[in-house]
Amino acid sequence: MISSSDVIRLREIMPPHASAGDEPGSFGGLLPLGVTSLPSDYLEFMRIYGGGAIDDALVVAVPKASSGAGVPPIDIFEMTSDARLMWDRETSEDLGLESSSGILSWGITSSSDILCWDASLDDPDSWPVVVFNRGRASWRRYECGMVKFVVGIFCREFDDIPIGEVSLWGNASPRFLNWREEIRLFESGISPWTGRPIPSF
Numbered sequence: 001m002i003s004s005s006d007v008i009r010l011r012e013i014m015p016p017h018a019s020a021g022d023e024p025g026s027f028g029g030l031l032p033l034g035v036t037s038l039p040s041d042y043l044e045f046m047r048i049y050g051g052g053a054i055d056d057a058l059v060v061a062v063p064k065a066s067s068g069a070g071v072p073p074i075d076i077f078e079m080t081s082d083a084r085l086m087w088d089r090e091t092s093e094d095l096g097l098e099s100s101s102g103i104l105s106w107g108i109t110s111s112s113d114i115l116c117w118d119a120s121l122d123d124p125d126s127w128p129v130v131v132f133n134r135g136r137a138s139w140r141r142y143e144c145g146m147v148k149f150v151v152g153i154f155c156r157e158f159d160d161i162p163i164g165e166v167s168l169w170g171n172a173s174p175r176f177l178n179w180r181e182e183i184r185l186f187e188s189g190i191s192p193w194t195g196r197p198i199p200s201f
Contacts, residue, residue, distance in 0.1 A: 002039060002040055002041045002145040002148075006041060006145065006147040006151060007041060007044050007147055009151050010045075010147055010150065010151050013151065013154050013155075013172070014154070014174045014176050016048050016049050017177070017181060019178060019180065020049045020050055020178045020181070021046070021047055021048055021049060021050045022050030022062060023046070030063055030064055033077065034101065034119075035104060035119065037124050038063065039125050039127055039146060040124070040125055041145045041146055041147040041148070042145075042146050044147070045060065045146065046063075050178045051074065052177050052178040052179045053176070053177055053182065054174050054175070055167060055168060055171065055193070056110065056192075056193045057109060057110045057167050057168055058107060058109050058110070058115075058150075058163075058168060059073075059074050059107060061074045061075050061076045061078075061079050061105070061106055061107060061108075062075050062076070062179075063075060063077070064076065064077045073179060076104065076105060076106055079106075079107075079114070080103065080104050080116075082114070083100075083103050083116050083132070084100035084103050087100040087132075087139070090137055090139065095140075095141045096141070097118055097120060097130075102118055102119055102120030103117075103130065104116055107146075109164065109165040109168075111134055111163065112134040112164075113131060113132060113134050113163040113164050113165065114131070114134075115129065115149075116130045116131065118130050125145070127145070128141055128143050128144065128145075129146060129149040130142070133163060133164055134164055140162065142162065153168050153171075154168065154170070154171050154172070154174055177193075186198070
């Protein structure tokens with residue numbers, strides 16, 4: 001399901017900035033969720049880009065953030081709890097998942113769509129993407145990995161847009177900001193997404 005060409009395509013569409021990239025670290029913090037490894041395309045995304053936001057519209061989570069100042073604002077461990085609660089409230093019988101314990105969340109959009117994997121399969125590289133579209137109040141399964149899913153949104157490779165955040169659909173030049181760079185720009189008085197001075201500074 002996962003191909004190195006997906007990452008190559010993503011890098012061509014969305015070149016990483018100079019300070020992008022995070023070490024994914026160990027998966028010990030995800031053990032309470034029953035996770036001992038993660039998909040290789042996600043790990044490559046972490047190496048190249050790290051946790052952060054795409055056009056201030058889609059946030060990709062790090063595996064597990066430590067507590068304290070200067071840590072990523074969003075992580076898989078925290079997001080998965082919310083995703084599993086939503087699954088229990090708005091479950092879908094046609095996704096092939098017996099319970100919310102198979103859901104693992106890796107991202108969220110500005111329209112509050114929840115981006116997940118079906119992590120019930122043994123091999124992480126076979127985990128398909130499962131999306132809760134908040135506007136439709138429904139779940140849908142996509143037989144592809146996380147990176148191919150993101151590329152598919154930029155290149156309009158689905159029958160219809162999987163998420164409610166329409167600004168990413170067909171976006172030929174999306175911009176990624178690692179969470180550290182976003183914080184650095186904000187603290188320097190520059191809006192990370194407009195490049196203009198923040199009035200309060």
